[in-house]
Amino acid sequence: ETGVTQTPRHLVMGMTNKKSLKCEQHLGHNAMYWYKQSAKKPLELMFVYSLEERVENNSVPSRFSPECPNSSHLFLHLHTLQPEDSALYLCASSQGEDSGANVLTFGAGSRLTVL
């Protein structure tokens, strides 16, 4: 496989469930990102990992917990979510992080619905 792959593509969960989103990149990139995309709103950066170290956490609630076991894999662990957390969660990767021209390669996203 090439590019950035996200699983599952769709997830429905209750507020008391625990689930995880998975992201895998086969591009040899060293930075990975989690974004939240809600309808008619700008992309919201949640977490950034560079060389497997977390470098940013944009005041994300603790019910979202990221994990980056190696430079190719990124997880987002979810627990006790709220209905307002329903959104498309996009994973992205890039070669380097702090550079003007570095381009993000996105996965197709995991559509999360919290009941």
Place this chain on the structure above:
Amino acid sequence: GQNIDQPTEMTATEGAIVQINCTYQTSGFNGLFWYQQHAGEAPTFLSYNVLDGLEEKGRFSSFLSRSKGYSYLLLKELQMKDSASYLCAVKDSNYQLIWGAGTKLIIKP
């Protein structure tokens, strides 16, 4: 605060030309990006501008004026497959990407 403005939705006709505008107010500037996102798919990179002027890539061109805080994406010879959302994003002085909410482009036959 930092802000990116772009129209919410635009409609154009197959074969025509459409211009999608993006204005920004950010703390510093380290480049402007355009991404295309088809419904249910990943956003994909279209263009990057860091200097003033026009960058052309086939049917798509992107223009930047840093003094005006303004960019546009120009799509020529529109095809039905160009129906998508177009996302404008600016890198600020800390290399943080600031995103617009996207413009949904609808192409009609």
